[in-house]
Amino acid sequence: MEISDKYKSITDGINGAQERGILMSASLDKMKTDLSSSEILTADIDRIKLDNYIDSTSGTVTLFQVQYSVNLLTFVAILQKHITDEYTSVDTFLSDNKIKVKSTFADISDRAGFPIVFGNISNTS
Amino acid sequence: MAITKDNFIVIYIYGNIDSEEFADYYINTHDMSTENIDPSASSGTTSNGIYWQIDGLKVGIQSSITSEVLTETEFLQNIEEPIQEALNAQELENRDIWGIVLGYKVPGGYYNDDPSHNSDITSSTSRISRIEHAFSAKTENPIYDRRVFKRFDANDASNLLICSRIDGPNLQFAKDIVDNGDFLNKQKYVNGKFYIDPYSDRSTTGASDYTDLLVDFKDNFLPDLNLSTFATTFQDPYIDPTIPFVEGDSFLWSWFSDRASSSFFQLSTSARTFAYNADYDSAFEVRSEVGKRWSYLALDAGYVACAGAMSDPTIPGFLNPTSFYNALLRGATIGEAFYFSVPHLDWTITLFGDPLVGCSFPGTTVVEEGVIGEHLVWEIMSKDLAEVASHLYKKELELKEVVYDIVDLTSSDVYSPSFGNEIVDPIPSVILLPSANNLYVKSKNWKGGIKSLVDKMFEFPNLRYTSVGESVQAPTINRYLDDQGFRVSRLLADITSGTAPIDEANLYPEGWWQFEFDLEDDNPNAFTNYHFTLEVSESSSFDTILISKDSLGITNWKYEKTQGSFVPLLFNGVPSSYIGRKVRYESRFDSLIGLDEYLTRGESYYFRITQYNVSTLATYTPRTFYNIIYT
Numbered sequence: 001m002e003i004s005d006k007y008k009s010i011t012d013g014i015n016g017a018q019e020r021g022i023l024m025s026a027s028l029d030k031m032k033t034d035l036s037s038s039e040i041l042t043a044d045i046d047r048i049k050l051d052n053y054i055d056s057t058s059g060t061v062t063l064f065q066v067q068y069s070v071n072l073l074t075f076v077a078i079l080q081k082h083i084t085d086e087y088t089s090v091d092t093f094l095s096d097n098k099i100k101v102k103s104t105f106a107d108i109s110d111r112a113g114f115p116i117v118f119g120n121i122s123n124t125s
Numbered sequence: 126m127a128i129t130k131d132n133f134i135v136i137y138i139y140g141n142i143d144s145e146e147f148a149d150y151y152i153n154t155h156d157m158s159t160e161n162i163d164p165s166a167s168s169g170t171t172s173n174g175i176y177w178q179i180d181g182l183k184v185g186i187q188s189s190i191t192s193e194v195l196t197e198t199e200f201l202q203n204i205e206e207p208i209q210e211a212l213n214a215q216e217l218e219n220r221d222i223w224g225i226v227l228g229y230k231v232p233g234g235y236y237n238d239d240p241s242h243n244s245d246i247t248s249s250t251s252r253i254s255r256i257e258h259a260f261s262a263k264t265e266n267p268i269y270d271r272r273v274f275k276r277f278d279a280n281d282a283s284n285l286l287i288c289s290r291i292d293g294p295n296l297q298f299a300k301d302i303v304d305n306g307d308f309l310n311k312q313k314y315v316n317g318k319f320y321i322d323p324y325s326d327r328s329t330t331g332a333s334d335y336t337d338l339l340v341d342f343k344d345n346f347l348p349d350l351n352l353s354t355f356a357t358t359f360q361d362p363y364i365d366p367t368i369p370f371v372e373g374d375s376f377l378w379s380w381f382s383d384r385a386s387s388s389f390f391q392l393s394t395s396a397r398t399f400a401y402n403a404d405y406d407s408a409f410e411v412r413s414e415v416g417k418r419w420s421y422l423a424l425d426a427g428y429v430a431c432a433g434a435m436s437d438p439t440i441p442g443f444l445n446p447t448s449f450y451n452a453l454l455r456g457a458t459i460g461e462a463f464y465f466s467v468p469h470l471d472w473t474i475t476l477f478g479d480p481l482v483g484c485s486f487p488g489t490t491v492v493e494e495g496v497i498g499e500h501l502v503w504e505i506m507s508k509d510l511a512e513v514a515s516h517l518y519k520k521e522l523e524l525k526e527v528v529y530d531i532v533d534l535t536s537s538d539v540y541s542p543s544f545g546n547e548i549v550d551p552i553p554s555v556i557l558l559p560s561a562n563n564l565y566v567k568s569k570n571w572k573g574g575i576k577s578l579v580d581k582m583f584e585f586p587n588l589r590y591t592s593v594g595e596s597v598q599a600p601t602i603n604r605y606l607d608d609q610g611f612r613v614s615r616l617l618a619d620i621t622s623g624t625a626p627i628d629e630a631n632l633y634p635e636g637w638w639q640f641e642f643d644l645e646d647d648n649p650n651a652f653t654n655y656h657f658t659l660e661v662s663e664s665s666s667f668d669t670i671l672i673s674k675d676s677l678g679i680t681n682w683k684y685e686k687t688q689g690s691f692v693p694l695l696f697n698g699v700p701s702s703y704i705g706r707k708v709r710y711e712s713r714f715d716s717l718i719g720l721d722e723y724l725t726r727g728e729s730y731y732f733r734i735t736q737y738n739v740s741t742l743a744t745y746t747p748r749t750f751y752n753i754i755y756t
Contacts, residue, residue: 006530013527017568020516020523023753027516031509037495038502046589050581057578061513064574065520071567075560082556 004097007083014076015102021065028058073112076105080114094120127276128287128458130155130481131182132223136208138230139178139185143296147229148183150300151291154307155481157182166215177207179216184208191230193292193412194246194435200235204249209256221279224287224460224480225253229299233290233411233475234435237262246435248408248475254288255470263442263469265652270448270465272687273494273705277461284650285470287460289480293424294414306429306479309396315484317375317395319347321446322357325381325403326365331440335380335403342378342446350450351488352376377423378446380404384417390426397423398484399459400431403443407433408475420477430459430478438473448702455491458483494705501689504611507582510575511614511755517571518616519727519753524565531557572620579620606631614756616726633756634714636723640732640752641709644684644699647736647745654698654740657682659710660733661724665749667733672722674710677739681711698739729753 032054040047080090087093090109094101100122101109109116135157137148152159159181161167167179176187188203195203208225211217227233227249234248242262252260267284268277277287293299309315323339325332343356352375357366367382372391380403400423407419416422420433432444449466457465460480467474497505534554586605591598597608606612606627615635618627640659647655661672676682676694683691684699685706699708712722724730735747 003534006534010527010530013523013530017520017523017527017564020520024513024516027509027512031506031513034497034502034505034509038497038499039492040499040502046585050585053578053581057513057575060574065517069564069567071560071563075557075564078557078560 004099008099011101011105015105019104024061024065068108068111076108077112080109090114091117091120128223130157132221134182134184134222135226135228136184136231137228138191139187141230144230147299151303152183154303159183161216162219163216169210171206171210173202175203175207177211179211184211193233195232195235197235197238223282227290229292246473248435248473250288250290250475251470251472254285260471263472266468266470267652269468270445270702272703274455287464287480289460289476292411294412302424302478305427306482309429309484310482313485314487315375315396315398316487317393318373319352319354319376320368320371320374322368322379324357324359324366326363327381335440335443346447350486385422397428400428401444405434405437408435429482432476434473436473442469498689500609507613511617512753513575514616515727515753515755521568524568528561528565531561576620579617583621603628603631635726635756637756638712638724638754639709641707642734644703644706644708646704652701653738654700655736656698656739658735662731665731681713684708724754726754
């Protein structure tokens with residue numbers, strides 16, 4: 001496999017893994033909505049406790065799955081820095097090798113200090 | 126916006142003093158307007174010379190004939206054409222007309238000209254309700270038996286108008302009907318007895334089905350009305366058990382004995398609200414003072430409204446009590462409830478009485494649509510949580526792949542046009558591997574992030590269902606799953622395996638999936654039986670289809686008959702009545718016949734559902750969903 005394919009595979013892997021955080025949050029939001037739509041009384045202590053556990057888990061998911069972790073930013077920074085060292089810029093590498101990264105990866109890269117121009121970002125997730 | 130008096134017009138016979146007096150009486154009782162918005166466009170004459178005149182919500186038609194039953198041509202020329210022209214006049218176009226009251230002396234129906242059906246009498250309320258549509262005898266009612274209740278609205282009005290008839294032997298009789306309705310509208314609650322007779326001596330096609338429908342209503346819905354009841358009991362297929370008389374009654378629903386006498390209705394101090402006897406000619410000759418048919422007798426006894434047939438509606442044409450009372454219980458007027466419960470239009474059944482009257486049932490609680498039963502919600506939430514687990518599971522796999530990609534980088538070369546096509550080494554794995562591995566190792570601990578919530582879900586039944594009234598008191602999770610017939614994802618079971626192992630029988634097989642969607646109203650202008658095609662693909666373009674299923678095959682297709690309760694799909698498909706309810710397909714696996722529809726855990730797939738009309742085979746716009754396999 002070409003190195004460009006590998007780079008694409010790695011960035012797509014990071015993109016997909018990170019986007020799962022949003023999907024997890026959506027499922028927990030739905031769980032909370034389902035509970036609130038149930039016939040169980042709002043003041044019911046078991047319902048309140050379960051609702052609190054959903055909130056707590058949602059907080060954990062936001063912190064560790066939705067927000068960009070230090071480990072994630074470190075990994076992407078190392079990856080992009082080496083590209084920059086070799087190519088002068090990530091965008092040059094991407095355009096020379098006709099690679100388009102996905103939008104979530106592009107955002108992580110930006111947050112890691114390596115912005116990517118719009119033309120090198122694919123519009124599919 | 127719910128229907129109001131301002132959505133109704135009252136029809137009277139122009140030039141007939143009694144008929145106009147009745148219209149004024151109804152208009153005044155309901156404080157309806159007789160002022161025209163646009164006086165320049167408020168009268169006319171049809172091509173057949175019938176004059177019509179609009180005064181606000183009061184519409185006169187100068188019919189030359191007022192017999193109770195006309196010929197088809199007479200009805201068309203004297204009744205239908207002038208009403209239609211009035212409805213199309215700017216004065217009424219400016220108003221949202223959703224309903225029509227056919228007042229005193231307006232004919233009640235017509236014999237069909239078609240020689241093969243000339244004993245059928247189309248009721249005027251049924252025909253006029255479809256006045257904006259071409260006549261089609263016994264057309265299926267597009268709003269019949271709505272399972273997810275909603276009030277009659279503008280969309281419904283484009284399909285049919287709520288049309289009722291107030292008539293009788295004399296003017297005072299008709300005015301009394303209005304008074305009875307006005308009394309109930311002010312009192313609101315009804316607490317008289319409900320008399321029901323689910324049995325008949327009929328043995329024709331569909332008779333046992335109608336008895337089943339009535340028995341189901343009696344056993345499963347009638348208790349929700351919180352009324353005292355009297356019900357006949359089954360004796361013998363050849364004996365028609367009858368209600369001997371009614372007393373203290375508010376509701377009557379019976380079949381089949383088709384004649385009665387005024388002594389049937391004894392005293393009632395409760396508001397007499399709605400009566401229906403399922404027979405073949407109850408609505409005929411409501412103007413006869415010596416009538417022995419049910420509609421006349423019920424109105425004469427003080428009932429606010431009733432329904433009956435002008436001629437044989439056939440047994441499948443009888444009213445459905447569950448849809449009628451479900452609507453009434455949820456705040457619909459009698460007019461709305463009738464049209465939600467009558468199977469056919471352009472047909473023989475008539476609604477008598479004030480369609481604007483509603484009532485309430487003291488001591489009843491109405492479970493709003495969308496409120497999920499507490500056991501069902503547990504199952505739904507367990508699937509939500511299983512989705513979270515499957516995303517975490519898949520994330521671990523994706524980060525593992527990233528590590529593998531990095532390990533595999535060593536032999537790769539890349540050319541750089543910007544540097545004279547020199548071979549460069551842009552991604553040295555030795556630098557990246559530690560941080561990639563950090564990400565992966567962290568992701569392997571995903572179970573800990575949701576364990577407390579999974580534990581809470583699994584102990585919820587044990588903590589909650591502690592009273593002796595429960596089918597199982599303080600059940601373990603396995604007992605609860607057994608009792609409810611639920612299963613859970615192995616991904617969740619693995620998280621709690623140390624503390625609360627789930628029995629194998631209570632787990633979904635890995636890769637099992639279920640696709641669920643809402644039935645949509647793709648053909649809103651007609652009652653439709655829907656079937657479905659389901660396609661599953663890894664790509665949004667569906668260029669490669671992994672699984673393709675048609676519900677005509679029936680196997681493993683189900684629809685939500687009552688909220689949260691699924692039953693197997695029938696050959697006829699799912700009718701319009703179930704718009705808003707869910708339909709589902711469950712994947713199959715059978716090693717003996719080499720059938721394997723299971724998919725890969727943690728992978729997401731595109732599911733494309735297409736509804737189609739089983740009669741015409743017309744297909745409707747597909748819907749695409751992207752779901753993860755959470756088992």
